[in-house]
Amino acid sequence: MDIYLPIAGMSVNALLIVVLGTLVGVLSGLFGVGGGFLTTPLLIFYGIPPSVAVASATTQITGASVSGVLAHMRRGGVDLRMGLVMIAGGLVGSLAGAGIFRLLQATGQIDTVIGVLYVLLLGSIGSLMLRDAAQALGWLKPPERPAGRPRHNRWVASLPGRWRFYASGLYLSPIAPALLGLLAGILTVLLGVGGGFILVPAMIYILGMTARVVIGTSLVMILAVSAATTMIHALTTQSVDIVLAGLLLVGGVIGAQYGAMMTTRLKPDLLRLTLALIILAVALRMAVGLTYRPDEIFSIEYL
């Protein structure tokens, strides 16, 4: 069934987009990631203009995280105070990201930068998670850690002005989570990703948050920042395709519910292993795309 996308200016197979949304939704519910790191590249592979793909995937991230946020809130898995600090950082980040986006677009390097960032980010996070999951599953011997590894990161602990975050079980400076939010905000605008795949490990490994509230809190932050980013795209690039977004959302929100239901039944270590493999696969596909001779050497930009 073909449907014409008014902003993208082309017709797509509606069913395929819905299925894509559903798959990404399941992943987002399962892992607490927005799923943008999959939606955006897949939409671009499908032939949707990159700017439209990035802007429209953002709405899908919002939709996928709503259901997750609600589910985690009922279970008490959200540290609102931490979330608000990160949102504040995220809003600043998305504004900064919009500026960077414009600059890169003017010089024609936006696609390359997006590609390289994807490979670097996904590659490093993916391998980190893979190693971790392999250790947890006992396939890999954990390296001999110096006895009594400090629970808090030394850099984070050295920041001034500590706040108490009860739900996260932390006493630390709000600057650290705000910076994390800032970074995620930039990534949301630039890459069309919620930044969950960075936020979740960073909140666990760098901030040292209690695992119980990590996913819920990151989803709250992603929800707010992706909504703000959608608005920024609508006002500046005007490339949000609401029909494309709707198709992605129909599958996405339902998939997210199933994903959230599955989390309670599946082994968390296996989950992390799977996510690590998916992330690495996307990174590899992007790396291949950057180094192989592309189908189209020439590209057209309207003036």
Added chain:
Amino acid sequence: MRRRLLSLLLLLLAPLLTAQSAPQLVPDISARRVDIQYSFTGAQLLLFGAILYPGGRVPRRQADVAVVLKGPVQPILVREKQKIAGIWANADSSRFRSAPGFYAVASSRPIADLVDERTAAIYELGLQNLQLSPGGGAQPDKERRFEAGLLELRHRQGLYAENPNGVEISGSVLYRARIVIPSQVPVGTYTAETFLIDRGKVIAAATKDIVVGKSGFERFVAQTAQRQSFLYGLAAIVLPLLLGWAAAEVFRRRGA
């Protein structure tokens, strides 16, 4: 030789005789307006018409017909990727001030057999003869490289097409050509030009306009995105919030 002389004479006298001797074209198109709607996957246009010879005398030698459908002209920047440090990145770029967003030509015989290069260039017949107006005083070989790249890219996208046997002439007086436009065509006013060509000369020409535009819901969405950006953005935020909440509610009720 005598025939040639005669035709030369006729040609010289042509301006005087136009009223009586020049054939006329009466073109029409299967649709004056192409509506882009939710199910639009491209369209097929039938460009057809009649050749009216003065006094109804059809010449023994059949004239040829070329049909050109041209979309709105846009200034564009073409970028070229090169391998830099192992990565394919945009390196060089070139501007074209007047590249048509769509161009399709169909003719009863290959263009090269119909007219000489100069005539083809004047009437912009054939992809190689598009007036793209490259700007910026680049070196000619670079200009050619980018022009070839642009033509090839749009050809693959179905936006530029050339069909050397796409015009069918029946009974020497009726012609028709099918031109396919893909779903990603730019909107705007298109011109359909028909040329009657005989012995390397364009002896009659006619033009018709076609409007390609989004209509209904698609038009509304595209316009709102441009004119009411804030409201559009708000809608794009409320939509996922509502859908996400609804799905969560439905599943909670079912689960409880």
